[in-house]
Amino acid sequence: MSFSVLGAGAFGTALAISLCGNGPVTLWARRPGDMETTRVNTARLPDCPFPPNLQVTDNLTEAVGADVILLAVPLQKLREVLRAHADVLRGKRLVACCKGMEIGSGLGPVSIIAAEVPDATAAILTGPSFAADIARGLPTALTLGCADEDAAKALQQALTTDNLRLYRTTDTIGAELGGALKNVIAIACGAAMGAGLGESARAALLTRGFAELKRLARHLDARPETLSGLSGFGDLVLTCTSPQSRNYRLGQSIGEGGTFDRAVTVEGAATAKAVHRLALKAGLDLPITAVVAGLIENRQDVSSAMASLLARSLKEE
Known part of the structure; x- marks a missing residue:
């Protein structure tokens, strides 16, 4: 072959x-x-x-x-x-x-x-x-x-x-979603680490980011078990915890207030915008995706983004 x-x-x-x-x-x-x-x-x-x-x-x-x-x-x-x-x-x-x-x-x-x-x-x-x-x-x-x-x-x-x-x-939709949204969450995790917010903050973002992934998947009729597999949870963990990830490094540079090589393809930046637009149109609550889109479009900085997440109303997990 x-x-x-x-x-x-x-x-x-x-x-x-x-x-x-x-x-x-x-x-x-x-x-x-x-x-x-x-x-x-x-x-x-x-x-x-x-x-x-x-x-x-x-x-x-x-x-x-x-x-x-x-x-x-x-x-x-x-x-x-x-x-x-x-x-x-x-x-x-x-x-x-x-x-x-x-x-x-x-x-x-x-x-x-x-x-x-x-x-x-x-x-x-x-x-x-x-x-x-x-x-x-x-x-x-x-x-x-x-x-x-x-x-x-x-x-x-x-x-x-x-x-x-x-x-x-x-389940091609589930496989697509896992590979797409994990890049957005990796930008958030990189930003948290770059800003010195600590490992606990990253763990929270990773976990709540997975909840957003499942929420979007349900809306688009993907199967939950797909998101718990390699294309969802597995890729999310790898991308959110390693500086080898270009998306993580972009977030890190945002958190540090530095610059990032624009010649490097970072799919999560465009995906954050696309998913945020979809969420607004569908009435979906994807707060981490929203703040990442804000960071990418320079509408927010890391401090205001984290403050907006922490100020959200309390609810059951």
């Missing part, structure tokens, strides 16, 4: 390296630079050399000839990529490897694939994972979400590697 990964960021590159144990892999990049000759992604994973059966190309037509295509482009760019190349992606097995909710529509990656390439098999690969761990062959467990049970089983078999263990679900 052959694989293509569209998007040569850290996560896309890591997945391409890991999948080489299952068959030939093509890594598509808009600007591949010298990766094909140096056999390493110097900018993203400089210590992880490419296996011999990993090919790098900027030719999309060549890349989409594979049996399975993984979409590792930023969520906010996913629709643009799909729309531009819908003709060559029709009928393909497309696995989204990005997390978040689109600002304009409030949709997650599986829903965007279904809208732009309706005759493709749409799936999502998500869960607690750092690119460097995957690329180095460290054990990682992920969730594969696909509404088609038979397609899910086939993809689970195809994408499981020596270091990647996949669990499947047909």
Whole structure:
């Protein structure tokens, strides 16, 4: 079986390296630079050399000839990529490897694939994972979400590697939500730690953030057990407790009053805005998401954000 990964960021590159144990892999990049000759992604994973059966190309037509295509482009760019190349992606097995909710529509990656390439098999690969761990062959467990049970089983078999263990679900909405909202809560946790508010504050934000995730999931008819799994709780814990997370680091820089490299893709920033808009429209109470949106849009600082959370009326847990 052959694989293509569209998007040569850290996560896309890591997945391409890991999948080489299952068959030939093509890594598509808009600007591949010298990766094909140096056999390493110097900018993203400089210590992880490419296996011999990993090919790098900027030719999309060549890349989409594979049996399975993984979409590792930023969520906010996913629709643009799909729309531009819908003709060559029709009928393909497309696995989204990005997390978040689109600002304009409030949709997650599986829903965007279904809208732009309706005759493709749409799936999502998500869960607690750092690119460097995957690329180095460290054990990682992920969730594969696909509404088609038979397609899910086939993809689970195809994408499981020596270091990647996949669990499947047909609840694609739940899988999308876990991967999206955990980034928002990670920004809040990073801000708390950056501002010196302490581990107890972070634990409270993580726990109440999980409550927000479940509240949003119920509204969108996701299954509760999905959110208790790898794509929900598992990813939330990892992202909210490690400085390897770009979302956590963004929050940390906000809490410290510092600056953050705008060239770094931080999906939680856009997702906070999208989810906050959805919550306002639906009348959902998502206070942590609201304050993160306020921090991102410079409508609040960390002190006023925390004060607004602490001043909320008392209630039963």
